[in-house]
Amino acid sequence: MKIHGKPYRSVWWDPQAGGLWAINQLSLPFRFETVLIASHAQACQAIRSMLVRGAPLIGVTAAYGLALALREDASDPALARAAQDLLATRPTAVNLRYAVEALLGPLRALAPAQRGRAALELAGQLADEDAALCEAIGRQGLPLLEAAWARRGRQGAVQVLTHCNAGWLATVDWGTALAPIYAAHEQGLPVHVWVDETRPRNQGALLTALELGWQGVPHTVIADNAGGHLMQRAQVDLCLVGADRVSPRGDTANKIGTYLKALAAFDNGVDFLVALPTPSIDWQLQDGVQAFPIEERDGAEVLQVQGLDGDGSVRSVRVAAPGSPAANPAFDVTPARLVSAFITEHGVFAPADLHRLQAACPAD
Ligand code: MRU
DSSP: OEETTEEOOSEEEETTTTEEEEEOTTTTTTOOOEEEEOSHHHHHHHHHHTSSOSHHHHHHHHHHHHHHHHHHOOSHHHHHHHHHHHHTTOSSOTHHHHHHHHHHHHHHTSOHHHHHHHHHHHHHHHHHHHHHHHHHHHHHHHHHHHHHHHHTTSOSOEEEEEOSOOSGGGSSSSOSTHHHHHHHHHTTOOEEEEEEOOTTTTHIIIIIHHHHHHHTOOEEEEOGGGHHHHHHTTOOSEEEEOOSEEOTTOOEEEETTHHHHHHHHHHHTOEEEEEOOGGGBOTTOSOHHHHSOOOBOOTHHHHEEEEEOTTSOEEEEEOSOTTOOOOOBOEEEEOGGGOOEEEETTEEEOGGGGGGGGGGSOOO
16 A cells, blocks of 8 residues: 555565564554564564554564574474464464464475575565455455445445454555455545544554545544444444454454444444455364453553653553553454454355355365
8 A cells, every 4th residue: 555655565575684674553653664673583572562463464474584583593493483482472363373384384394494585485475465365355345335335325425434453554455454445445435434443552543544544535533432322323334344363153353342343233233344364264263252362461551541742752641540450351252143244355255154265275
């Protein structure tokens, strides 16, 4: 996607610098900065600290992290250790496992001396694959927005509510939930996006709003608790979110708060759509509600809020009573029965049909 007319991906390999450039998502939207990830340890830290984030982007960064590890030591034990370290960085997005396994199989079959170069090629292929899958999600999802526009009698703008950031910053390019919105915007279809702020880390207010602004898509940031009210007043045509892990029966892990939006959508007869590339499907777990690993993050993220001060500096302030502790589950699972449809690179699927995609996916 473009920032002020210049095309960007969220990460890109630089052969001269021998590392992976990443847009530093910890400094957005207040400062645009790129960071060179030049070692396996830096790749792990970038994922853990959320300098890079979003399920598909975590996976691609991990692939490059594995390639960087092999520069230091390409032996079998080092390869296994590097993969384990990457897998331990963040537990919920299954794209991390997908990417690490996509490299491990072919690399194990090679002699150590050949692994470094092969790993870089495979990581590059994964990055290109992610961009292509997300672009395809945009194409596949566009008819749903066109249908919503027709239902409105082609009046006003299609009103979409989204949660967290499932845009191009969360992927290599295009995004998942935002890809159909970008496709619609490019076609001249009027879309307005309600952007959930997405406490505690505010990925909606900070990143989704920034992305939509860069592309000129009309949007409004709302408090996380406003969505139900807007749905009751018929101000939302559809909810469109991304996913960090989806089970074959359609249970969907996404940023904490997604489940409550799905409940409100169900109660108000609003379509609740999940956009995902097939690497976000965990073919090993059916019951996502009980079995998906949910990341528990530092309570400080709940107790504090970061923002821009009047003097231009970025500061954290405490927003809870002194001494109170906080719990911080970072994801929740929306049961399949609350999902109207899944938008994938292969087309739009009802939850009951999602399992059919397994034939199109590499064995897991
Ligand atoms: O904790 P984050 O910011 O990595 O969480 C990201 C999300 O929950 C996104 O909605 C998800 O990865 C969507 S995939 C583009």
